[in-house]
Amino acid sequence: MTSFLRRMGFALLAVLGLLLLSFALPIEVWRTGELPAPSLRLIEGGPSVAIPHRVWIDTDAACGQGRTTDPDDCFAILLLARSPDVTIVGISTVHGNAPLAVTDSVTRALTAELAAGGRSAPPVFRGSALPLDRENGGSAPAHAALRSAAAEGPLAVLALGPLSNVASALRGRPDLLGNVVRLVAVMGRRRGHLFHPGEGSGKGILFGHGPVFSDFNFDQDPAAAATVLEFELPVSLIPYEAAREVALNGADVDRLGRAGAASAWVAARARGWLDFWNEDVGRSGFYPFDLLAAAYVLEPGLFDCARVAAWIAPDDKLWALFSRRDALMIGLASERPVSPRAGGDLLYCPEVDPGTHRWLVQRFGASGSG
Numbered sequence: 293m294t295s296f297l298r299r300m301g302f303a304l305l306a307v308l309g310l311l312l313l314s315f316a317l318p319i320e321v322w323r324t325g326e327l328p329a330p331s332l333r334l335i336e337g338g339p340s341v342a343i344p345h346r347v348w349i350d351t352d353a354a355c356g357q358g359r360t361t362d363p364d365d366c367f368a369i370l371l372l373a374r375s376p377d378v379t380i381v382g383i384s385t386v387h388g389n390a391p392l393a394v395t396d397s398v399t400r401a402l403t404a405e406l407a408a409g410g411r412s413a414p415p416v417f418r419g420s421a422l423p424l425d426r427e428n429g430g431s432a433p434a435h436a437a438l439r440s441a442a443a444e445g446p447l448a449v450l451a452l453g454p455l456s457n458v459a460s461a462l463r464g465r466p467d468l469l470g471n472v473v474r475l476v477a478v479m480g481r482r483r484g485h486l487f488h489p490g491e492g493s494g495k496g497i498l499f500g501h502g503p504v505f506s507d508f509n510f511d512q513d514p515a516a517a518a519t520v521l522e523f524e525l526p527v528s529l530i531p532y533e534a535a536r537e538v539a540l541n542g543a544d545v546d547r548l549g550r551a552g553a554a555s556a557w558v559a560a561r562a563r564g565w566l567d568f569w570n571e572d573v574g575r576s577g578f579y580p581f582d583l584l585a586a587a588y589v590l591e592p593g594l595f596d597c598a599r600v601a602a603w604i605a606p607d608d609k610l611w612a613l614f615s616r617r618d619a620l621m622i623g624l625a626s627e628r629p630v631s632p633r634a635g636g637d638l639l640y641c642p643e644v645d646p647g648t649h650r651w652l653v654q655r656f657g658a659s660g661s662g
Contacts (some may be wrong), residue, residue: 476589
């Protein structure tokens with residue numbers, strides 16, 4: 293029996309070794325992270341959506357807490373706080389990039405920098421510390437605050453982390469759903485797609501193909517995402533595909549650092565993340581995931597989007613032999629399985645205008661107190 297187990301162990305190691313070696317081969321999926329999928333009918337700059345001037349931000353900001361902790365939430369908050377086109381009526385904090393105690397503290401520190409620089413600092417409300425199915429019916433100040441904001445009139449909700457707060461606040465309140473004019477969230481992917489920003493650049497781990505990221509915001513609370521899909525809200529997803537078309541490099545971060553006190557605070561906390569992308573990922577700049585979602589709130593016409601089917605179910609085209617975890621997948625109605633955990637129809641925005649980087653730099657580059 294011991295000899296049999298030893299042989300099985302060697303066989304398993306050999307299979308894993310061959311799998312790792314396959315990353316060195318010129319296989320298209322390893323370079324792009326994308327298995328073939330039916331084409332989506334993207335609409336250039338649309339379709340047109342209504343974004344009310346009242347915006348609620350839900351964030352798991354942990355900017356600068358570690359070298360591998362992204363600063364994108366803080367970039368997103370800063371972009372909207374500097375814009376005269378929207379009013380941030382509130383910010384809720386949520387678990388995700390770090391425990392709630394950290395994300396709440398970081399968010400309050402950023403809004404304090406905004407206030408010290410002379411800008412109006414939106415109120416911050418502490419939200420969910422745990423995924424929806426582990427809350428045991430608990431409530432947080434952010435849930436009541438988001439309900440109050442929705443009751444006061446049309447509202448756009450920008451969800452930069454897991455959807456725990458959004459699900460908890462709006463569950464059982466159909467009277468409020470009509471006032472959530474647009475939910476913009478950072479999650480979702482096509483079947484069989486990987487998120488590996490090295491993308492065959494020849495640098496970084498796994499022969500230039502790693503590290504491999506997850507659909508992080510969804511994975512942190514699949515139950516909340518399923519609940520929100522059932523609300524049938526107008527939803528726009530800004531996925532990894534869109535973010536990888538824009539990169540912020542050291543010169544961009546330097547320029548941000550000269551644009552005011554709060555901007556300098558954010559730029560300083562982006563340095564470790566930039567180093568991680570330079571040294572480990574093998575790229576000269578990082579993809580600003582959450583920042584692109586904030587840009588969508590201000591200028592939806594920068595994005596090419598498609599009306600798609602969305603569903604939550606295991607991805608039968610990706611690592612099916614090793615994992616049966618649920619995923620939030622996007623595709624044609626014909627691709628949707630018969631009995632998904634949850635499903636709906638929404639906008640998926642995987643491409644951005646070539647001028648988006650310039651647009652962002654100009655928005656951040658103006659000197660001022662923000």
